[in-house]
Amino acid sequence: MRLRVVSIAAAAVATAIGLYMTWLRHEGDIAPCVAGGGGCAKVSDSQYAEIFGLPVSALGAIGGAVVLLCAFSDASRLRAVGAAVAVGGAAFSLYLTFLELFVIDAICQWCVASAVCWCTLGAVEALRFWRLGGGGGAAAQVGAG
Amino acid sequence: MAQKSTSRQPRRGLLLIGALGVAVVVAVALIVASQLSAGDEETADDRAAAVSAAAPDGAPAASAPAASTDGAGTQPGTASDAVASPDTTTGAGATTAASTLPHVEEVQTMLAGIPQQGTILGDPNAPVTIIEFADLRCPACRSWETGELQTLLDGAIKPGKARLDLQIISILGPDSDRAAAGAWAAEAQNRLWPFAMLWYYNQGNESDEYATDDYQRAIAVGAGLDVARFDADRADQATAAKAAKALDDARSVGFGGTPTFIVTGPGGAVPFLEGVPTAETLVEAVDQVSTAAGGS
Numbered sequence: 001m002r003l004r005v006v007s008i009a010a011a012a013v014a015t016a017i018g019l020y021m022t023w024l025r026h027e028g029d030i031a032p033c034v035a036g037g038g039g040c041a042k043v044s045d046s047q048y049a050e051i052f053g054l055p056v057s058a059l060g061a062i063g064g065a066v067v068l069l070c071a072f073s074d075a076s077r078l079r080a081v082g083a084a085v086a087v088g089g090a091a092f093s094l095y096l097t098f099l100e101l102f103v104i105d106a107i108c109q110w111c112v113a114s115a116v117c118w119c120t121l122g123a124v125e126a127l128r129f130w131r132l133g134g135g136g137g138a139a140a141q142v143g144a145g
Numbered sequence: 146m147a148q149k150s151t152s153r154q155p156r157r158g159l160l161l162i163g164a165l166g167v168a169v170v171v172a173v174a175l176i177v178a179s180q181l182s183a184g185d186e187e188t189a190d191d192r193a194a195a196v197s198a199a200a201p202d203g204a205p206a207a208s209a210p211a212a213s214t215d216g217a218g219t220q221p222g223t224a225s226d227a228v229a230s231p232d233t234t235t236g237a238g239a240t241t242a243a244s245t246l247p248h249v250e251e252v253q254t255m256l257a258g259i260p261q262q263g264t265i266l267g268d269p270n271a272p273v274t275i276i277e278f279a280d281l282r283c284p285a286c287r288s289w290e291t292g293e294l295q296t297l298l299d300g301a302i303k304p305g306k307a308r309l310d311l312q313i314i315s316i317l318g319p320d321s322d323r324a325a326a327g328a329w330a331a332e333a334q335n336r337l338w339p340f341a342m343l344w345y346y347n348q349g350n351e352s353d354e355y356a357t358d359d360y361q362r363a364i365a366v367g368a369g370l371d372v373a374r375f376d377a378d379r380a381d382q383a384t385a386a387k388a389a390k391a392l393d394d395a396r397s398v399g400f401g402g403t404p405t406f407i408v409t410g411p412g413g414a415v416p417f418l419e420g421v422p423t424a425e426t427l428v429e430a431v432d433q434v435s436t437a438a439g440g441s
Contacts, residue, residue, distance in 0.1 A: 027423060041285035042351055047183040051175070059175070080164040087164075088171030095176050105352040129164060 003131075004071055007082075007124045011068035014089075014117035017110055018061025025055050039100075043108035048099050056096065060114055063089045067121055083129035090122025192247070193349035193360070199246040199367070200359035246367035248346035252339055255295060259302060266338045267308035273410035273431045275301070276310045278395040281324035281344045282317045282351060283403045289421060290345040290404075296424035300431075307408070307431045311337060312391040316403060323356040323379075325388040330378035331370055332387070339368040410434035 025044065043049065049056055063085050070082025093115040100107050259266055275297075279286040301307040313328035315321035324344070331340035343364050349355030358376075365375045378384050398407060399418055406417040406427060412434035422430075 041283075041288060045284050045288045048179055051178045051182045056179075076160060080160045081167075084164040084167035084171065087168035088175070091168070091172035092175045095172070095179070105350065129161070 003124050003128045007071040007086075007121060007128060008068060010117045010120040010124065011064050011071055011086075013064075014114055014121065015061050015064030015068055017114045017117070018057045018059070018064055021057030021110055021114075022055050022061055025049075025057065039106040040108040040110060042106035043100055043104055043111060046099075046104045046106075048096070048104065060089070060118075064117075064121075067125065071125075079129055083125040086118070086121040086125035090118045093118035192347045193353065193355050195247050196347045196349070196355075196360050196363045200363040246343060246347065246363055248343060249367045252342040252346065252367075255298065255342065256338055259298065261338050262335055263332055264311050264337055265308050266311065267302040268305040269308060271302075271305055271308040273301070273307035273408060273435050274310055275307050275427060275431065276312060276407045276409065278312050278314050278391070278400050278403055278405040279341075280314055280316050280321050280403045281328055281341065282321045282348070282356065284348070284351055285402075285421060286404045287345045287348045290342060293424040294342075297427055300424065300428035306435060307410075311341060312394060313337070313341065313388065314392040314395050314403070315388060316392070317351070320354040320356045322388070323361070325391075326379045326384050327356070327361040327364070327375070329384045329387040329391075330375050330381075331365065331368060333378050333384070334370050334374065336368045336370050340364055340370065343367045408434055411437040 021044070051059070067082050067086045067089070070078045070085070073079065073082075096111060097115050100111060256266070260268060262269060279290075297309070302309055313325050313332075315325040328337060328341055328344075331337045347364065349360070361379070362372055362376070365372050395405065398405075398416065401419045404421060406422060408415040408417075408427060408430040410431070415430040415434055417426075417430075
């Protein structure tokens with residue numbers, strides 16, 4: 001239950017950040033770095049901010065929403081989907097963080113916050129999937145009992 | 146009961162492997178797509194390399210546009226004047242042949258027909274002034290100038306509702322100091338706007354110190370500057386004093402970063418000291434302060 005709460009919270013934050021950054025991009029605004037500096041602007045202006053015209057932040061919002069929906073479900077398949085998207089998203093977030101550190105040479109606070117959420121989601125969703133059982137978990141065991 | 150539990154095991158394993166497989170595929174696909182997509186786009190390093198390639202060789206004066214040494218460069222003009230009269234320094238059109246710098250034509254088109262004098266772009270008698278504080282090395286400024294400026298030009302500057310006053314300041318270290326000196330040297334020849342716009346379109350990587358003499362001369366040639374005079378002005382203390390005064394002005398209004406905008410007119414002033422407004426927001430602010438009763 002605690003894991004589910006963590007998962008829902010992290011997915012909600014990741015979705016919110018993705019939506020906010022996508023909205024800023026759509027409005028033509030530049031992401032403000034809360035603690036100052038120009039890292040957010042540099043990252044959002046980089047060639048890695050979009051994938052064939054689709055903002056990476058939009059991908060984050062969509063992925064976060066998918067994990068959020070799956071986190072509410074006990075169905076094994078949805079749980080598998082949630083875990084897959086969360087782990088895949090976490091890996092992609094780590095890749096983006098690597099780009100920020102070693103390619104773009106700038107750190108965006110929003111991206112870091114999003115990466116933390118995705119890594120949390122990846123770990124928690126994988127753990128949930130593993131612990132509760134991919135085949136139905138507690139519900140299956142109750143049924144079996 | 147035991148049979149049911151054991152029958153779940155293979156399914157559980159399959160789901161686990163399947164989920165892991167999907168995760169790997171999702172991550173790899175996104176990373177590959179990101180790399181492919183990024184490979185198609187121009188990077189800051191690409192831009193800096195293009196400027197280096199366009200940098201004039203040898204003595205800078207030899208690379209200057211032919212007709213720009215007689216003091217005419219201090220007179221205001223428009224880019225369209227230049228196309229019509231290539232024997233004046235007011236024309237970026239005269240520089241087309243002299244410069245291989247990327248985006249020269251783009252900047253010419255953007256600024257064509259708009260009066261330029263000193264730091265001012267637009268009708269000098271326009272009732273509203275939009276003051277912009279910017280650093281040439283600031284990526285956010287680049288985003289704004291290459292993404293938003295055209296909308297502002299169409300919505301407020303070209304119709305004569307407002308004039309745009311560009312104050313180049315240095316807030317990003319010694320390389321920004323050199324960049325600001327270049328900008329104010331360009332201002333002395335009434336070429337600040339093409340110089341700044343060409344700089345932004347060809348901006349290098351913020352983490353590199355790229356505002357070298359060669360880089361600046363390449364921009365200067367593209368902007369139609371008298372390069373010998375540009376070099377002399379960059380080293381002049383009076384030029385440094387202009388940049389310092391602009392920074393003092395920015396600080397006195399409490400700017401929170403670059404770019405910062407302040408819209409002033411008969412109806413008052415609307416400052417944008419935190420965050421970056423869109424061009425539409427600035428046009429709305431222009432309308433708001435354009436009459437004595439309309440401002441805050």
